[in-house]
Amino acid sequence: MKVLVVGGAGYIGSHCVRQLQAAGHTPVVLDNLVKGHKDSIPSGVTFYETDLADSAQVIDILKKEEIDIVMHFAAFIEVGESMQDPLKHYDNNVAKTVSLLKSMREAGVNKFVFSSSCTVLGEEAAPPFTEAMPLRPISAYGQTKADVEVILDYCCKAYGMSAAIFRYFNASGAAVGGMIGEDHSPETHLIPIAIQVALGQREKMKVFGNDYPTPDGTCLRDYVHVDDLSRAHIAAFPKLEEEGTYLRYNLGTGTPASVLEIIKTVEEVSGCPVPYDLAPKRDGDVPSAYADSIKAKTELGWDPQYPTIKSIIETAWKWHQSHPNGYDDK
Numbered sequence: 001m002k003v004l005v006v007g008g009a010g011y012i013g014s015h016c017v018r019q020l021q022a023a024g025h026t027p028v029v030l031d032n033l034v035k036g037h038k039d040s041i042p043s044g045v046t047f048y049e050t051d052l053a054d055s056a057q058v059i060d061i062l063k064k065e066e067i068d069i070v071m072h073f074a075a076f077i078e079v080g081e082s083m084q085d086p087l088k089h090y091d092n093n094v095a096k097t098v099s100l101l102k103s104m105r106e107a108g109v110n111k112f113v114f115s116s117s118c119t120v121l122g123e124e125a126a127p128p129f130t131e132a133m134p135l136r137p138i139s140a141y142g143q144t145k146a147d148v149e150v151i152l153d154y155c156c157k158a159y160g161m162s163a164a165i166f167r168y169f170n171a172s173g174a175a176v177g178g179m180i181g182e183d184h185s186p187e188t189h190l191i192p193i194a195i196q197v198a199l200g201q202r203e204k205m206k207v208f209g210n211d212y213p214t215p216d217g218t219c220l221r222d223y224v225h226v227d228d229l230s231r232a233h234i235a236a237f238p239k240l241e242e243e244g245t246y247l248r249y250n251l252g253t254g255t256p257a258s259v260l261e262i263i264k265t266v267e268e269v270s271g272c273p274v275p276y277d278l279a280p281k282r283d284g285d286v287p288s289a290y291a292d293s294i295k296a297k298t299e300l301g302w303d304p305q306y307p308t309i310k311s312i313i314e315t316a317w318k319w320h321q322s323h324p325n326g327y328d329d330k
């Protein structure tokens with residue numbers, strides 16, 4: 001398959017590009033490089049430095065490259081920012097996605113894979129989260145993902161488009177080999193921050209809240225390896241052959257880890273101390289979020305290769321150790 005990877009220079013997109021190559025597909029990358037890194041794109045892969053809302057260009061690329069499937073990873077992901085500047089997130093994550101879908105219709109491309117998030121489910125009482133749970137986001141970011149999920153449902157019904165939506169839990173880790181990895185600016189995620197402390201780039205870190213109703217009082221999350229996520233997306237391709245298909249899958253290992261367990265595992269893997277201070281709870285954090293991924297496992301044959309936080313953190317450590325300043329180290 002010829003696959004246009006929108007946001008293919010970002011963290012998850014760049015891992016997906018490599019997994020597409022490994023599976024024998026031909027990725028073409030479209031990225032405006034506002035958040036993405038050009039150095040994450042493998043040499044030999046066709047790259048367009050284009051904004052996904054530039055319809056004339058996007059239509060031209062879709063036709064010229066004879067694209068079969070569009071995978072869409074380009075989004076703003078910072079929950080806090082989405083609450084301070086919701087229109088920025090609606091514009092990028094919703095309006096530009098609508099523009100991309102219109103360009104696809106114009107070019108006659110009707111298969112779509114969308115990067116969603118477990119934040120569409122919001123504050124449910126009892127994890128594990130299943131696909132059947134209602135959309136109840138509690139942030140503007142989560143709402144933008146939920147909006148696109150609903151837009152896609154209508155598009156599949158109205159236009160015979162087919163779509164597979166993947167809701168990630170906590171995407172983490174890096175490709176084996178340490179050539180690509182996580183490089184966000186600013187960095188807000190737990191594992192890279194703990195690794196930055198282990199590397200001595202930060203003196204200390206903060207643990208946001210320790211009186212949650214969890215075994216050690218810190219939040220439980222479901223950390224899932226970025227290559228495992230990518231493989232699930234590709235496994236859905238055959239299902240998109242049928243017009244009107246609309247699929248949603250939760251992707252996580254189903255085994256949650258607490259903030260303190262992550263810090264301890266980073267210490268163990270790195271052999272370096274990770275000092276922390278207790279800090280107030282972070283707005284919008286739910287006590288516990290982990291996936292029921294039975295649907296992806298049974299319908300797609302998805303079989304995560306990194307089932308433990310240690311195996312995930314080992315790959316992240318390798319990337320950060322060899323690229324302490326991310327892609328700027330190249």
Ligand code: UDP
Binds near residue numbers: 190193209
């Ligand atoms: N967290 C923390 N200190 C940090 C960053 C994150 O205690 O410096 C906590 C955060 O409150 C949450 C968990 O780590 O409970 C995972 O946060 P992250 O931002 O990595 O992912 P999220 O679950 O918010 O998508």
